[in-house]
Amino acid sequence: MKGRVMNRFLRFFAALAFVLMGSKLSFGRVLVYGEVDEQDLVTPIENAMVTFSGVDVAGDTVVYHITTDTQGYFADSINAGMYRVWASAEGYVTDYQPDSLEVVEGEYFYGLYFVLYEIYHPVQYVAARHFTNDLVRVSWSMHEPQLYEDFETGDFSRFNWINNISDYPWVIDSLHAYEGAYCMKSSCEGQGNGLSQIEVSVYVPMEGQMCFFSKISSESPWDMGRFYLDGVKKMECSGEEGWTEHQFDITVGEHVFRWTYQKDASTDLGDDCFYVDGIRFYQEEGAKAERSFQYYDLFRSRFEEEPVMMASHLTDTVFMDMNWSSLPWGQYRWGVSCYYEGNRGHSDTIWSAYLDKDMVTTFEIYATTNVGLAPAGAVVTLSSQQGHEYEGTLDANGHLLLNNVYRDNYDLTVHLDGFVDYVSDSTLHVYGPTQVEIELMEVTNSIDSLYVSSTGWAMWTMEPMRSRDLQHFEIVLDGTPVGTSMTNDFQFDVSGLTEGETYMAQVRPVYLSGPGEWRTCEWIYRPCSNYSGSTTGLEWSLHNEALQLSWTYPEGDFVGAILYRDGSYLGFTDADSFLDESVMHGEVTYCLRLVYDGALDGTYYSMSCEECVTAVFPAYCDPPTKLDGIRYYENEEDYGALISWGERPDPIEQWLQYDNGIYANSLGGDGEPRIFWAIRFGADELTEYAGTSLKKVSLYDVAAGTYQLWIYVGGDTAPGTLVRSQNMVLDNAQAWHEETISPAYIIPENEPIWIVVGQQGMARPAAACEDMGDPDGRWVSLDGTTWTDMHTFNMHYTWMLRAFVTNQAGRMEVLAKDGYALQQYNLYRSFDNTDYEQVASIPAVESQLYYEYRDNLATDDHDDVYYRLTAFYLADDGETCESDYAATLNNPDQNYVAIDLTATDENQALDFKLYPNPTNGLITIELEGLQKVMVYNALGQVLISKEADGSSLQLDLSGFEGGLYWVKIISQNRIAVKPLVISK
Known part of the structure; x- marks a missing residue:
């Protein structure tokens, strides 16, 4: 270092002498000198540029550039003035003097010293991929990967190459790469006049340069390799030329890059192809060279x-x-x-x-509850901060096995209605097969509030719970247990209480695992006689099969009225009348209590005393309907009367839908892990289908996976009561998927139906068509509880979801009458229409509306026969009732049917053909003069009734279930019946 300082001293005098001898130092100019070293403060930097930029004493803007020599020194004279000074060199960070330098006239020299730190350029990217099961291929480059093509993927997948614009597409070559393992080359070797072309369109973000390396081995100068930029030829080569770099200016925007190899018609020399590698579609001008x-x-x-x-x-x-x-x-x-x-x-x-x-493993959970019930259906969720999430439900034993779980750190949550959510208190390290055991604790929420009116009506609230484990509520009055309740209200027995005294009420919920906390309320007792009843008393009247109750409120504010039937709660209404549609018989006692409105000081929900009335119901005993009869003839030993009665419903097989069947889009929440979608059919829309069976649901399949299907009854803005639940597995068929409901659900009267589908794990599983206008075809939810119109999310579609209802070709559910049950039908016969005797008792079949009965009269010698029919009922209390005679189908004023048994050639058996029998679907009936064919099931229900005009008729029964059926043939008032077996 000491020698270095001496060298600097000597160097100064040498520089000064050099300037003076060269007459560079003149009046107004000042000598500046110095050196530029690397960061070790020892190694000089040659060809570094020292720049003085500023304003001289004459007011002129001037810039001086001084270059260092091999020892890193610089010296020169500049005008006096104020300057910014910096030193720069290729591959180094520029060093700026922190302050402006004032070069003062009259001072002869200024010494400066710069230290430049070299830029250690890293590679621009590193890529690793599986090459085989045993090898990983690692590649890297000093160039940006986004706009750099080195073909190291082994194909043309990095950019959208267009390689079908000539008869000879370019190919990937693994033997001649400039850098790495691969390059691309033309493929028309040996093909006279062959042309091999490839191009790509790339957006260039900034003005700069593009470059690539090429190599050619061909017949010179006839077979040419060329490069075109936006259709303009930029270079061509021929003959034998090794790897050469080509650079061209490029502007911002979309550009088309094309490489071609064109042969003439004759000689082939060398490899006869053009190679290209290391394409940089963009680089900044003056990019630093990796010189060291x-x-x-x-x-x-x-x-x-x-x-x-x-x-x-x-x-x-x-x-x-x-x-x-x-x-x-x-x-x-x-x-x-x-x-x-x-x-x-x-x-x-x-x-x-x-x-x-090998980053997947298994996760297994065993769960119990503190009440001894298996937590079947509990939802288990594993989630990690890395975004891995898995969900499943516990089986009937409280067990779940998750396969292919990514090895990671997870949080575990388990949710089951009625139980406290289990949340792992520490991170689970799922690095290998993992088993955990947990216990779910039942929620034992206490009630939120308790109020007791002055007449002893207690009412309370608590957070809504869907738990099945809430058993009941315990009620205590002044420390003494007085009862339990399954609902959120209770009427204290006020007999023996003293008016004006204060009493203490206590209520608590009781669960399987134990009780919740007590909630208390003090109240002052006032007798019901302090509160006026109705001004007219309780009145009743019959309306068809229902009973109308009515009353008049006195002056005052009322919440409404509570009614009781035979001592049991009947209902609440805020009107002045109540319709009891339950069918009763005999004497029934109804009671009324008026419910007062007012302050929560005991006035609110105080009640008047009971006002009672006894109503008398007539016995319910309706006769059968639509009695009919015809003569039948099977053979000489089997003929007589065929009696029928009841409704003959037309077959119903109907898809209920809102969509138009034309798929438009698949919907869901990209950021939501679960989606529920639904259609709703209102009670008014289902009127004609009440009693039919909901047997199938269909949805348009747009994504493979497991879906959940639920059917609910009731609910205006959200599904009501769950009646069916099952899973569906779809396979992305891009077609309608039909799912059979097992068991089928009977459509009720006066209730809407919801068809709900849920899916978890896919972003857009729900298929939809264009918006058809009905909001009931557009229900959507993210949690299965809160529902809204999909328009809320600015989605204007209708779900491609449908429901299939059927009465199984004639069968409809009988909606039973309360209090009475139909037991049987009694059939009476007479040969003179005067003296009738009972000849048959036909059991009533639940859900069956239409009946037939054959009365074989082959052993009786009469020309005419008459029939009457009654219905026999059994009441809940053992009382019986036989109805009046049924009216006939063709004459409602007549209560019998007459049949002519006069022997004619009609009694001869019809010689008709029915084949194949058994059948799996299609049957043929052949008979001269064929007029009508009817098909019945084993219950006697009409499945098909078809007119015929000719000698042959074909029927397709492929939609029927396997079993025994009956085929009735009618021809010119002659009838024959044959059994038919449908095999499946």
């Missing part, structure tokens, strides 16, 4: 472990890691640093993305 780069060092790192050096002194940019198959599971990445010559060091290490090695 020496080699690369390569490292491998397992997640959260220190890196291990894999190789050093590499000059290639591709490395095969052959230890992959023997490595333990984990996440691995590879890093590359650049080493520079001399006293320079390593660049920063640039790392690849992680590659997974």
Whole structure:
């Protein structure tokens, strides 16, 4: 260092002498000198540029550039003035003097010293990918990957190459690469007049240069390699030329880059092809050269472990890691640093993305509850900060096994209605097969508030719960248990209480695991006689099969009225009348209490005393309907009367839908892990389908996976009561998927139906058509509880979701009457329409509306026969009732049917053909003079009734279930019946 200082001193005088001798130092000019060293403060930098930029004493803007010599020194004279000064050199960070330099006239020299720190350029990217099951291929480059093509993917996948614009597409070559393992080359070798072309369109973000390397081996000058930029030829080559770099100016915007190899019609020489590699579609002008780069060092790192050096002194940019198959599971990445010559060091290490090695395992959970019930259906969620999430439900034994779980740190949550959510108190390290055992604790919420009116009506609130484990509420009055309640209200027995006294009420919920906390309320007793009843008393009247109750409120404010039937709660209304549609018989006692409104000082919900009335119901005993009869003839030993009665409903097979069947889009929440979508059919829309069966649901399949299907009854703005639930598995068929409901659900009267589908894990599983206008076709929810119109999310579609209802070709559900049950039908016969005797008792079949009965009269010798029919009922209390005779189908004023049994040739059996029998669907009936064919099931229900005009008729029964059926043939008032077996 001492010698270095002496050299600087001597160098100053040499520079001064040099300037003076060269007459560079004149009046008004000042000598500036100095040196530029590297960061070690020893190594000089040659050809560094020292710049003085400012305003001289004459007021002129001037710039001086002085270059260092081989020793890093510089010296020159400049005008006196004020200057900004800096030193720069290629590959180094520019060093700026912190303050402006004032060069004063009359002072002869200024000494300056600069230290430049070299830029250790790192590689621009490192890429690692599985090459085989045993090898990982690591590649890197000093150039930006986004606009750099080195073909190291082994194909043309990095950019949108257009390679079908000639008869000979370009191909990937692994033998002649300029850098790495691959390049591209033309493919028309040996083809006279062959042309091989390829092009790509790339957006260039800034003005600069593009460059590439090419190599050619061809017949010169006839077979040419060329490059075109936006259709303008920029270069061509021919003959034998090694790898050569080509650079061209480029502007901002979209550009088309094309390479071609064109042959003439004759001689082939050399490789007869054109090679291209290392394409940089954009680089800044004046990019720093890696003038002191020496080699690369390569490292491998397992997640959260220190890196291990894999190789050093590499000059290639591709490395095969052959230890992959023997490595333990984990996440691995590879890093590359650049080493520079001399006293320079390593660049920063640039790392690849992680590659997974055997990164899936299993997670198993066993759950119990503190009440001894298996937590079946509990939702288990595993989630990590890395975005891995898994969900499943516990089976009937409280067990769940999740396969293919990514090895990670997870939070575990388990949710089951009625129980406290389980949340793991620490992170679960799921690094291998993991088992956990948990216990769910029942929620034992206490009630939120308790109020008791002055007449002893207690009412309370609590947070809504869907738990089945809430058993009841315990009620205590002044320390004495007085009862339990399943609802959120209770009427205290006020007999024996003293008017004006204060009493203490206590209520608490009771769960399977135990009781909640007591809630207390003090109240002052006032007798019901302090509160006026109705002014007219309770009145009743019959309206068809219902009973109308009515009353008149006195002066005052009322919440409404509570009614009781035979001592049991009947209902509440805020009107002055109530319709009891339950069918009753005999004497029934109704009671009324008026409910007062007012302050929460005991007035609110105080009640008047009971006002009671006894109503007398007539017995319910309706006769059958639509009695009919015809003569039948099977053979000489089987003929007589065929009696029928009841409704003959037309077959119903109907898809209920809002969509138009034309798929428009698949919907869902990209950021939501779960979506529910639904359609709703209002009670008014289902009127004609009441009693039919909901047997199938169909949805348009746009994504493979498991879906959940629910059917609810009731609810205006959200589904009501769940009646069916099952899973569906779809396979992305891009077609309608039909799911059979098992068991089928009977459509009720006066209730809406919701068809709900849920899916978790896919972003857009719900298929929709264009918006058809009905809001009931657009219900959507993100949690299955809160529902809204999809228009809320600015989605204007209709769900492609449908429901199929059927009465199984004639069958409809009988909606039973309360109090009475139909037992049987009694059939009476007479041969003179005077003396009738019972000949049959036909059991009533639930859900059956239409009946037939055959009365074989082959042993009776009569010309005419008459029939009457009654219905026989049994009441809840054992009382029986036989109805009046049924009216006939064709004459409602007549209560019998007459059948002519006169023997004619009609009694001869019909000789008709029915084949095949058994059948799996299609049958043929052949008979001259065929007029009508009817098909019945085993219950006697009409499934098909079809007119015929000719001698042959075909019927398709493929939609019917397998079993025994009956086929009735009618021809010119002659009838025959044959059994038919449908096999499936």
